[in-house]
Amino acid sequence: MAGRADSSKTAESSDKVSVICRALRRAIIEQALEPGAKLPEDALGERFGVSRTIARHALGQLAAEGLVELRRNRIAVVATPSWQEARDAFDIRIELERLVVRQLAGKLTKAQIAELNAHVDAEDRARDGTDAVSIRLATEFHILLAHMTNSPILVRYVSEVAYRCCLTLSLYSRPHSSECAINEHRAIIAALAKGDVDKVMALMHSHLDSVATRALVAPSPQRGRDLLDILAPYADEATGEKVVKLTKAARR
Amino acid sequence: MAGRADSSKTAESSDKVSVICRALRRAIIEQALEPGAKLPEDALGERFGVSRTIARHALGQLAAEGLVELRRNRIAVVATPSWQEARDAFDIRIELERLVVRQLAGKLTKAQIAELNAHVDAEDRARDGTDAVSIRLATEFHILLAHMTNSPILVRYVSEVAYRCCLTLSLYSRPHSSECAINEHRAIIAALAKGDVDKVMALMHSHLDSVATRALVAPSPQRGRDLLDILAPYADEATGEKVVKLTKAARR
């Protein structure tokens, strides 16, 4: 483990761009910006005190991470992953995080274990707060683990895919229940400290899998990608007043 | 498998930027641009008939993929992964590609199997050509597999990490031997067609692992990240004429 460089930032070019990226990333995963929210370059630039050029660059980076959708000549929007993409993201995440804990099991210092425990404590305290903050903290626990591998590539991929999953959670799982997740985090820390590779990998697997299935109970066409898809089943009953109202409300 | 969108391009915003990205990506993995090669924005812009703004944006994307290193106020250079980063990339790649074949085993259409075989045939024909082309084709085989999962996220990650590994190969393994790889590819196709999940996962694992170990035989300080490191052992013998010549030659 010794001898590994600590080059924390993988890309994140210049300061101004990365500041905007971080801010937007956080806003997105805390649901301050919902999926589908518009992100005009002008507005971003003005808000962060930079030119459009920089805001544009930041949007490009976030698009590369899958948090933002960029279509030519159109306003950038916060990504709205489909149900299938969400499931794929979780599948990938499971494999990546199993790799993380495999590398980490039995190799954590006491200081690192303390840091992990402190983080989970913070998660615990945040249970009273908003769901958004709980979700963010839970996600950051996983990213913290990834950091401890000292593998910049792994950190990047785990972060990215975790953020994507975060986005999904905010889309598909309305009543988020993070209580159980906290206990699962504690169990993972314990198994890591004990150095039981197989057990910690299994724990991580089931943890993530249960988060995924809690969220993605069913293909859930509600809240799906496209309004038209949502309304398709109603189309048969034609001109129902409710349907019309819905389109108007949603269009705004 | 049905019902999955075919949205091939994940980010790759506007045309001009993505054209440059693709060109550079290919140049890098074919070693036309060696690790460490300078990539000035002006020159790129001029070469591709666009402004610096666009070239810059493209470099940003490639940096996000890990193919390019971007340091503030400095000329962008083709990334030079450390040995440890290379090993990490392969570890991640193994997990991701095991996931690919797990999803694919027994689910490929005849047309897809034919496509895969055709690709391997192309690899076979390319054995006479340059190493660079062989490496590229071998890499593209894996990306082709990823595409068949119809999972854009998986495609993106596999592509990225495969390109990174390509870069590594060009750094650390001078005499590339791709002959065996071709047979391994054929074996994987066969196992996929047969639908033997466990076998194909094991095959993919050993295939990638052997590629990695063939390349990364030892931490190999030669050809490493920094000239100074390479020369350190020679420093003791002081003022040897040879050493001086080396520095001059490399500096150009």
Add this chain to the structure above:
DNA sequence: GTAGCTCAAACTGCATGCAATTCGAGCGCC
């Protein structure tokens, strides 16, 4: 001949400006 210094050229960081495209409010038609 070597080491250190200086300064101009090269390059990046960023903002601004213009053309092309999209968006959406308002208007006429059914």
Add this chain to the structure above:
DNA sequence: GGCGCTCGAATTGCATGCAGTTTGAGCTAC
């Protein structure tokens, strides 16, 4: 009242320009 159309405002795509930083070639001193 609802639907489609049209045109101005909003927005993106991209190039260019200016300021600050790095680079390295040439010069000087030893």
